[in-house]
Amino acid sequence: MSDRYLAFANSAAGRRLLRTLGLPTPVRLERWLPGRSRTLDGALLLGGDGALLESLPGFAHKLSGELYADRPERFGLPCWRRTDDARLKALVFDASGLSRFEQLGELRTFFQPELKHLAPCPRLLVLGRAPESLDDPQAASVQRALEGFTRSLGKEVRRGGCVQLLYVGEGAEPRLEGALRFFLSPKSAYVSGQVLRLAPCAAQVKDWTRPLAGKTALVTGASRGIGAAIAETLARDGAEVVLLDVPAAADALAALAARFGGSALTLDICSEDAPARLVEALPEGIDILVHNAGITRDKTLAKMNEAQWEAVIEVNLQAPHLLTQALLQAGKLREQGRVVLIASISGIAGNPGQSNYATSKAGLIGLAQAWAPTLAGRGISINAVAPGFIETRMTAAMPLALREAGRRMNALGQGGLPQDVAETVAWLAQPGSGAVSGQVLRVCGQSLLGA
Ligand SMILES: NC(=O)c1ccc[n+]([C@@H]2O[C@H](COP(=O)([O-])OP(=O)(O)OC[C@H]3O[C@@H](n4cnc5c(N)ncnc54)[C@H](O)[C@@H]3O)[C@@H](O)[C@H]2O)c1
Structure with a gap:
């Protein structure tokens, strides 16, 4: 059934009127179209300080043709500098290294400068370690705190953006590629504010163009x-x-x-x-x-x-x-x-x-x-x-x-x-x-x- 409000909000006159009235203006979500192969059409920024980030550069170039790091001389990637015409499509922040309350501010430092300048339907992802896997109460609390951050950001991010939190277990790092191929792509257009746990798993996709071949x-x-x-x-x-x-x-x-x-x-x-x-x-x-x-x-x-x-x-x-x-x-x-x-x-x-x-x-x-x-x-x-x-x-x-x-x-x-x-x-x-x-x-x- 057609959604007339969505259609109106995406017309030039409708957008103007709804903004003037202070009403919500939902955007048309990008969806995966037949024939598409790349996960992301746009720039992907990798940042944070945990050990999980190390596993990303090995495959991240397959997800996006424009890869950046949050600081110079990291993984041989260019350091991200926003210009007027360059916008990020996706941000991945490895928060698994955060264990003290005062470090939680790094979430703000990483995401805030970009929030008003993102490409349409942006993808934001936070990586962490499951709180129940940590012995230190403060470290476990800090990792649990990521849920509140992620779910709030999901409700704030504009223009069809989606935000998720993945708790990655020891040994589950190789499964991040499949997860990122889903959560950074338009395949997850209507999935936001979700928290999932990844555990080690021996099986892997052999051909990403036909991941279910033979099944x-x-x-x-x-x-x-x-x-x-x-x-x-x-x-x-x-x-x-x-x-x-x-x-x-x-x-x-x-x-x-x-x-x-x-x-x-x-x-x-x-x-x-x-x-x-x-x-x-x-x-x-x-x-x-x-x-x-x-x-x-x-x-x-x-x-x-x-x-x-x-x-x-x-x-x-x-x-x-x-x-x-x-x-x-x-x-x-x-x-x-x-x-x-x-x-x-x-x-x-x-x-x-x-x-x-x-x-x-x-x-x-x-x-x-x-x-x-x-x-x-x-x-x-x-x-x-x-x-x-x-x-x-x-x-x-x-x-x-x-x-x-x-x-x-x-x-x-x-x-x-x-x-x-x-x-x-x-x-x-x-x-x-x-x-x-x-x-x-x-x-x-x-x-x-x-x-
Ligand atoms: N549409 C929504 O917004 C929504 C939201 C949440 C969950 N769901 C769930 O998603 C699933 C699909 O929903 P939908 O909207 O496509 O519903 P639908 O009514 O269009 O389709 C349901 C299908 O199940 C089949 N079915 C029902 N009883 C059956 C039986 N006894 N044996 C074999 N087949 C049977 C029907 O013939 C029908 O083809 C359902 O489980 C529904 O509860 C839907």
């Missing part, structure tokens, strides 16, 4: 909306995709499968024989499992009947659990497998009228957290992706006032697109993304709802 993926609820975008994006990245949806969606499913060169599987994931049928339909097994199928039956709890409650729990939570369990028991989820559960920010923040839905989506986050340690032994990762307001049929059906509130109540002032969720899933599905497991990644434009 087989199953996507549930793939006949339309977010599921169709996920299937398309996984296929773009080289995966062979099995698209699953209810029998009533057979025609749309077959058409999409033909378009992406994948195969279609009609199955109601709640039917009693669904686990057995799924196992039978995947004789060779799969590497990537995306539980996207989901429904809403919105009512306040006072008015919700048993059928509305049960249907949502069954489709959104119970079926993903039973199907994953069946695939694991039958050995159909291969070593180094990647499982992604599509949750929702409702499952994090709660939402009036969605107690059933929020319960199911919070339960999915619980599944990711509970399963991650067990699956780690086989190199399998499992994560939840929590979309905020995404422009789909589901949100087009919302009452106007709620829809407008959902679109604007985030740091980017607009709804996301199915592609934004799909790019995030595709990144988590990569071999090297086994570095992330048992975590939740929100695709919500840094929604003001929830943490």
Whole structure:
């Protein structure tokens, strides 16, 4: 559904009027277009004092054709000096070396001079060490403080900018390339204010132009909306995709499968024989499992009947659990497998009228957290992706006032697109993304709802 406010804010007259009235002027976000190969179109500045920075120059030249360091004679890179016509597109600050409160000011010193002069849709990234990995209380506190800084900067940065914090574990440095290829590129257009932990992971992408080559993926609820975008994006990245949806969606499913060169599987994931049928339909097994199928039956709890409650729990939570369990028991989820559960920010923040839905989506986050340690032994990762307001049929059906509130109540002032969720899933599905497991990644434009 078209966002008329966004279109108006991006017209010359609209921008003038909205600025005069002091109203927000969301920008059109840059997105990854077919045929693109470079992560960044613009200058990348590397700075900070930790040990993590040492691992960046080895691959950073593959991300941007214009690399700078924050001080002279560093990594053989030119030192950044802003001029009137030169603007930074991305900044990466290694804060892992900060351990005293008085050093926190280095964040301000590094970012502040550039904030009013950034290129459109800039990418800002802070690197640190997970507080729980540090023994010294002050050092742990300083690293935890990075969260407050990052989330605030995400809410301040203008022109479609996104800011993230990555806590990088000892030995996880080689996984930074995959993470930066996602977080510094337009693939993460609608991801901001996020905090993720990277752990060591043996697998790595071999060909960055087709990072999922040789992998087989199953996507549930793939006949339309977010599921169709996920299937398309996984296929773009080289995966062979099995698209699953209810029998009533057979025609749309077959058409999409033909378009992406994948195969279609009609199955109601709640039917009693669904686990057995799924196992039978995947004789060779799969590497990537995306539980996207989901429904809403919105009512306040006072008015919700048993059928509305049960249907949502069954489709959104119970079926993903039973199907994953069946695939694991039958050995159909291969070593180094990647499982992604599509949750929702409702499952994090709660939402009036969605107690059933929020319960199911919070339960999915619980599944990711509970399963991650067990699956780690086989190199399998499992994560939840929590979309905020995404422009789909589901949100087009919302009452106007709620829809407008959902679109604007985030740091980017607009709804996301199915592609934004799909790019995030595709990144988590990569071999090297086994570095992330048992975590939740929100695709919500840094929604003001929830943490
Ligand atoms: N649209 C949003 O803003 C938004 C926000 C947060 C989370 N999500 C989640 O993202 C996922 C996709 O959302 P969407 O907006 O594309 O929804 P959608 O309604 O357009 O698509 C959901 C798909 O799931 C399929 N499905 C439903 N029940 C099924 C069953 N029993 N067996 C097999 N397939 C079944 C449907 O046929 C449909 O194709 C859902 O899990 C949803 O909860 C969406």
